Amino acid sequence: MSNLKGTSITWLGHSFVHVQTQVGTSILIDPFMEQNPAFPKGYAMPDKVDAILVTHGHFDHIADAMPLAKKYDAMVVAIFEVAAWLESKGVEKTVGMNIGGSFRFKDVVATMVEARHSSAMNDGDKVIYGGEPAGFVLTVDSGPTLYHSGDTTVFSDMKLIHYLYAPEVAMLPIGGHYTMGPKEAALAANYLGVNSVLPIHYGTFPPLTGTPKQLETYLKGTGIEVVMVNAGETLR
Ligand code: NI
Numbered sequence: 001m002s003n004l005k006g007t008s009i010t011w012l013g014h015s016f017v018h019v020q021t022q023v024g025t026s027i028l029i030d031p032f033m034e035q036n037p038a039f040p041k042g043y044a045m046p047d048k049v050d051a052i053l054v055t056h057g058h059f060d061h062i063a064d065a066m067p068l069a070k071k072y073d074a075m076v077v078a079i080f081e082v083a084a085w086l087e088s089k090g091v092e093k094t095v096g097m098n099i100g101g102s103f104r105f106k107d108v109v110a111t112m113v114e115a116r117h118s119s120a121m122n123d124g125d126k127v128i129y130g131g132e133p134a135g136f137v138l139t140v141d142s143g144p145t146l147y148h149s150g151d152t153t154v155f156s157d158m159k160l161i162h163y164l165y166a167p168e169v170a171m172l173p174i175g176g177h178y179t180m181g182p183k184e185a186a187l188a189a190n191y192l193g194v195n196s197v198l199p200i201h202y203g204t205f206p207p208l209t210g211t212p213k214q215l216e217t218y219l220k221g222t223g224i225e226v227v228m229v230n231a232g233e234t235l236r
Pocket residue numbers: 056058117118151178
């Protein structure tokens with residue numbers, strides 16, 4: 001595992017991740033708790049959350065953004081259309097941004113980067129356009145640089161993410177069906193030039209059949225480590 005220099009990463013099942021920096025900045029990405037079959041039962045959520053990052057509008061990434069924003073009085077960072085929708089639903093602190101932009105929060109710079117997917121919110125019986133899907137690069141002042149791709153397949157411009165931000169750890173979906181699977185994720189890890197991959201978005205629902213073991217097989221000989229953790233475990 002890469003040296004996280006005091007930052008911790010806790011995988012909470014599916015694409016839901018808690019990142020905490022050395023100085024205590026506490027960030028949730030793609031909060032999915034109540035209806036998340038992979039959320040670790042009985043897990044004690046952090047006392048404090050400063051910011052919630054949402055990669056796109058699909059329910060399995062946004063479902064708990066509203067209740068958790070309220071509970072923690074946290075700001076929600078998302079692409080313009082998603083942020084505007086959350087605001088219309090009563091989320092008080094939203095930051096709407098777009099691909100290529102960066103937002104500094106305490107010791108973390110969150111940069112929104114592209115993803116190859118779709119994005120929409122279910123709102124009663126309507127489906128609301130959610131703008132472009134996104135990923136986030138988190139550049140922590142004291143290190144490390146992390147990348148959470150959101151839902152995506154591999155795309156060759158992941159090389160740009162490497163050139164521009166040089167993330168050390170990538171959180172990549174590997175389940176397949178709605179996102180890339182292990183084969184594509186292995187190429188993504190190579191394009192990104194990361195040391196470690198934390199596999200996400202697999203096993204939660206029956207169609208998400210890709211496994212970390214398969215990813216490991218595809219990455220054999222590259223020196224890129226697949227981090228094997230159970231939901232609720234923390235990497236330090
Ligand atoms: Ni999605």
